[in-house]
Amino acid sequence: MTKKHKVLAAAGALALIAGGGSAAYAYWTTTGSGSGSATNSAGGGTVTLHANFTGGLVPGSSKVVTYTADNPSTTTSTQVGELTASVGTDKAGCLPEWFDVTAVTSHTTVAKGDVGTVVGSGTLTFKDSATDNQDACKGAVVTVSVGSV
Template sequence: MRKMTNKNKVLAAVGALALVAGGGGAAYAYWTTTGTGSGQATNSVGEGTVTLHANFTDGLAPGDVRTVGYTADNADPNTSTKVGVLSATVTTDKAGCDSAWFVVTADTSNTTVAKNSSGTSVGSGTLTFNDSATVDQGACKGAVVTITVGSV
């Protein structure tokens, strides 16, 4: 390796000083301006609703407990929707078959239902046909038991 002479050292120092001075001057240059602006976009026109379903096996008899699966369909092609707290009630189609003999639960899942989808699992629960030792529950033979499910 060659040794650097004094002349080369001076030239290197002057070159470095020129670079720093040139760069330093550029650091102080700036533009000033004022202005305003705005922007806008239209959100999709999603309905934000889903169709909920309760699914359980038939053949209930007094004392039976069935697992209930809750699913949701979202027909909106633009927007996914979140299903929050589930609520469920029981009705029957036969006179004398008291819906109070049935207990239904619905566990909340806070599930997002994708746009344009169907059959998304959104929770589960149980359906119990309470057995009464004092009342004849024969009116429920052949009855259609319906679970109505809602969400907030």
């Protein structure tokens, strides 16, 4: 390209711009959505529940049961849900159905690290059977198992 042609090309470009030439541009539009997630800590973990009552049950008697909880967590408190309780014995012939146990829940929060927090109460009753010989329960160890849902 000669010098003359370069000058003509430059002049033509200037004439286009001065005469209303325009630059072109383009863009796209779009739509979208998204989400994110993360898993929280498991929370208060597991508490250890206890059923506490005095010995000495005889047919026809009842004992108060106090339910307590220990929370070994060092990071968070937890609340105990509805309590469930059942009775077992260590002697054959001493039937669990001869006993009734109740569990009234207090929905108490058990603070992190707490031991022995009262979370409910109830009654353990040794029913007096008029038809069954209940001698098998003499000296038996009666166990109240407690759970929470």
